[in-house]
Amino acid sequence: METKNYCYEYPRPSVTTDCVIFGFDNGELKILLIERGIEPCKGKWAFPGGFMRENENSDECAKRELREETGLQDIFIEQLFTFADVDRDPRGRVVTIAYYALVKLTQYNIQAGDDADNAKWFPISQIPPLAFDHDRILRMAINRLRGKIRYQPLGFELLPERFTIPELQNLYETVLEIKLDRRNFRKKILATGLLIDHNESIKGQPHKGANLYSFDEGKYQQLSNTGFNFEI
Amino acid sequence: METKNYCYEYPRPSVTTDCVIFGFDNGELKILLIERGIEPCKGKWAFPGGFMRENENSDECAKRELREETGLQDIFIEQLFTFADVDRDPRGRVVTIAYYALVKLTQYNIQAGDDADNAKWFPISQIPPLAFDHDRILRMAINRLRGKIRYQPLGFELLPERFTIPELQNLYETVLEIKLDRRNFRKKILATGLLIDHNESIKGQPHKGANLYSFDEGKYQQLSNTGFNFEI
Known part of the structure; x- marks a missing residue:
């Protein structure tokens, strides 16, 4: 049975992190996606991510989720934008702090783990239907990469x-x-x-x-x- | 007596917005600060902000707090960065989605309101001691303004x-x-x-x-x- 031991005077949102991972392979820009193994959005593709714990900040959460769900660590990762629309998650109010990461594709073998069924690189021209508002997060990440690559x-x-x-x-x-x-x-x-x-x-x-x-x-x-x- | 009617299976952080407001006056870049009238950090200066409500997203929250605490509305405002360090607020776990805003100083009279005692413009060379991690938020906002003004x-x-x-x-x-x-x-x-x-x-x-x-x-x-x- 579910225990509900954490009680507050005012309602509070859950907070998650999600990470858009870019790789470059044979003249193609690619994104690493995880096929969701659980509801909501089971069977849809999503960015690796999950709930922030009480004893970690959002950077630590993003890196932990990345490691757990893809095996990736020690890569470039930076905060992107926070998505806080009221209805963005069917489980209730969930605020997600989105990140983006850059991977040297030649150096890493990607593995799926945790609550994910499957991890796969997709060319940005062939992205499958995404869970939640992840299409919006992806557009923002691509724009950020395009903007920043000009001056960093x-x-x-x-x-x-x-x-x-x-x-x-x-x-x-x-x-x-x-x-x-x-x-x-x-x-x-x-x-x-x-x-x-x-x-x-x-x-x-x-x-x-x-x-x-x-x-x-x-x-x-x-x-x-x-x-x-x-x-x- | 306090009621604690909102119970969850896992602990959740509070989520706030804070807004760094820039104005330009007589060759000086200035920041609008609010003197906190309540604990924690009573008497210290802070950016206008407050708790996000269940039925509003973070943009709406930032704009509402701005209006309530300073009377400002219909100004340029944009998300800056989310600060989620574990110990950043003595009240417990509080994640803040920071914004920055730009004001045409000639057009507005600023008024203090709500739970704030006092609102005042400070030149960035003379910022008083700030509440919470607001000095870190301010540094990030100044860097963002400096970066963006070159290409937007x-x-x-x-x-x-x-x-x-x-x-x-x-x-x-x-x-x-x-x-x-x-x-x-x-x-x-x-x-x-x-x-x-x-x-x-x-x-x-x-x-x-x-x-x-x-x-x-x-x-x-x-x-x-x-x-x-x-x-x-």
Whole structure:
């Protein structure tokens, strides 16, 4: 039987976190979704998330749920927006603090766990019907990523540790849904001084011979403290 | 006697909204604070805010509290960030959804009301000790304003309907805490095509003879839909 031991003078909402997880794979931006194994919205797809506990803040909750439901940890994660519409959840009043995370797809195997039946990457052009108001959360997350990638080096969180400039350009073109001039992009990105050249080139296709770079995190911190603007 | 009629299986936090209100006055960026008339933190200064009701979402709550505590309505207001640290409020677990608002100071008389004793504008260089974690909320709000004013026309929300280019430059310099070149600023701002010239100049000091402009909201909407970047 249900116990209802927590009593208050005024009604209170439940608070959850939900996390939109972006990955980049073969020229496609993808989202990690969990098929809900329980009601409400059983069988629909949703972002990993769950109820915030009494002894954790929302960052801790978002990271715990991510770990429990997907096995992911130590990845870029940031608060997105809080959704508090009165009727957004059939269980009653639920406020969700939404997050977004960026994953280097090459580094992680995703596993489903907990109360989730199934975890799967979907290209953003082929998102299945989502539970609750998760379609609204997704739109907000995509807009945030598009906005921020222009002036913060978020893109590097989605690429392998070492990447070529054509790969980086491809990421920007995919996220922003625009075509960029190859020579101009190369010039701009090298002028930032944020890439470390490893004087090493890749063997395989499709960018045979292209030089490998990595992102200079320390240099970025230094520049951003003095007002640097990472503008593509 | 207190009634405790709302019982749940798991503990739930209270949810509040708080709103950081910016105004711009005589070359100073100011914040509207309320002196708390009740415990906790009685006598300290805080942002207007309060508990979210069962039948309102967080936007509605933030606007209602603003109206009740300061008389302000129909102003620019936007969600900022949600603060959910476990110990941020001595009353127990309280999650606050923070907002920020921008006010044309010339248009409003501020009144204190409700459970607040006193409402007052403070220059951001002279903020008194704040209640709860409101100093953290304030820092986040200032950073958001500084970031956004570079690529969204937020500045116009802080100026009178009609303003001169030196006034606009002064606003940008104050918010960003930098000096801008007068000729360069004028050229950039006119090149955006977002200012309507009223072919009318002000009579008084200190900018005698400077032309009056207003912001072209419709043009901005049009440009921002096609990916316009308002970069100062």
